[in-house]
Amino acid sequence: MGEGAQVVFHLFGIPVSETIVVTWVIMLALWIFAIFATRNPKTVPKGAQNVAELIIEAIIDLIESMMPNQGKKFLSFICTIALLIGVSNLVGIIPFVNNPTADLNTTMGIALIVLLVSNYYGLEENGFEHIKGFAEPTVLMMPINIIGELAKPVSLSFRLFGNVAGGGIAITIAAMFAPWIIPVPLMAWFDIFVGIIQAFIFTMLSIAYIAVARG
Structure with a gap:
């Protein structure tokens, strides 16, 4: 685990x-998995199809716990967020x-996408009332409400980044100073x-932000 900021090559400069x-x-691995999971669907799922259906059902349940009867509408976006972050955390x-x-x-970047989508x-659900909501309870509160809205992606991004990067640093230090106390399998399990926990939290907060924005 690490910061992952090293330049590998240049593309058109x-x-x-x-x-x-x-x-x-x-992204390529997830795309290939999606192809294998859906290319020949069975009534009784198994293999990749079974895994895909378990993931989809879990995501729909999460969405509908905060937005009843909206699971299928938001499935594509939330499932994409959950899988991308989950695999990125585990790789x-x-x-x-x-x-x-x-x-x-x-x-x-992901947090800003969540902000825009929410x-x-x-706006889709409430029209101008959504914009008007930034001026409640009084127009004097609009700057504070806007700052609060912009703080959401900052909070989302730093929480995920801090936990993943911090966890990686802690595991690396533990491996250096106490490899005989904390075995590699235990460190991997912690990782x-x-x-998984951080992916779940980010996904739940993303759903919550959309639910609040829709009213």
Whole structure:
């Protein structure tokens, strides 16, 4: 695990970091998994289809716990966020591979997408009332309300980045100073546990922001 900021190569003069390369590989892997899971669906699922259906059902349940009967509408977006962050959090257990989510650029980018999407659906659901809501309870509160809205992606991104990067640093230090006390399998389990929990928290907060924006 690490910051993942090292430049790997340049594309048309633009530096491409390790974070971007690993993220591309993750996206490709998820795309291939989706193809295998849906190319020949069975009535009784097994293999990749079974895993995909378990993930989809879990995501729909999460969405509907905060937005009843809206699971299918928001499934694509929330599932994409959950899988991308989840795999990005876990890929660090592979030797010499850095977590994309240990790079603040990645977490901030995803958090900004959540901000834009939540406000889009707020406008879709409530129209001008969504914008008017920033001036409540009085127009004097508008600057504070706008700052509070902009603080959401900052909070989301730093929480995920801090936990993933901090966990990686803690595990690295433990491995250096006490490898005989904290065995590698235990460190890997901790890495997996933290990665799954942080993906779950980010996903839940994303759903919550959309739910609040829609009213």
